[in-house]
Amino acid sequence: KKAGPARQIDGDEEDIIDKTIDHFRVNVLFKNYEIKHPSDKVLVYVTLWIGKCLHMGQQCSGAQEAQRRLEMEAQKDYPGPGDPNFPFPMLFPQLGTGDRDNIKAYFKQLRQETTTRLLKVIYNADGTPNKWWFQFSKRKFMNKSM
Numbered sequence: 001k002k003a004g005p006a007r008q009i010d011g012d013e014e015d016i017i018d019k020t021i022d023h024f025r026v027n028v029l030f031k032n033y034e035i036k037h038p039s040d041k042v043l044v045y046v047t048l049w050i051g052k053c054l055h056m057g058q059q060c061s062g063a064q065e066a067q068r069r070l071e072m073e074a075q076k077d078y079p080g081p082g083d084p085n086f087p088f089p090m091l092f093p094q095l096g097t098g099d100r101d102n103i104k105a106y107f108k109q110l111r112q113e114t115t116t117r118l119l120k121v122i123y124n125a126d127g128t129p130n131k132w133w134f135q136f137s138k139r140k141f142m143n144k145s146m
Contacts, residue, residue: 020046028139052146054137063123074111080104087144
């Protein structure tokens with residue numbers, strides 16, 4: 001588990017990252033997604049991140065290179081709510097500076113933890129790409145990308 005503002009879960013409890021990975025291949029086909037619960041906002045963000053990971057992984061020679069590149073990418077400072085290039089500004093109301101910084105830190109933690117878990121799924125044990133995942137690398141969730 002990566003350090004950050006999100007609470008740590010106990011043992012094998014399923015969290016939003018697990019759910020997003022499990023449902024990615026269905027959700028990525030949606031052009032519209034109705035936000036019914038605050039956790040849906042996180043699901044949207046993580047789904048976009050998984051799409052980016054697949055796109056970047058497609059360009060790598062194997063699992064080790066993908067791990068190196070994706071972990072470096074997850075560390076970068078991505079735009080958050082209130083920033084001009086944030087992909088879904090309508091999902092978050094105007095936030096104060098402290099809240100905005102906290103959400104950016106939370107999103108960074110999400111990217112890092114998602115990357116760690118996703119690599120175990122999108123690459124086979126021998127380091128070759130899992131074709132059942134990489135066939136979705138060109139899909140854009142809600143016509144958006146990171």
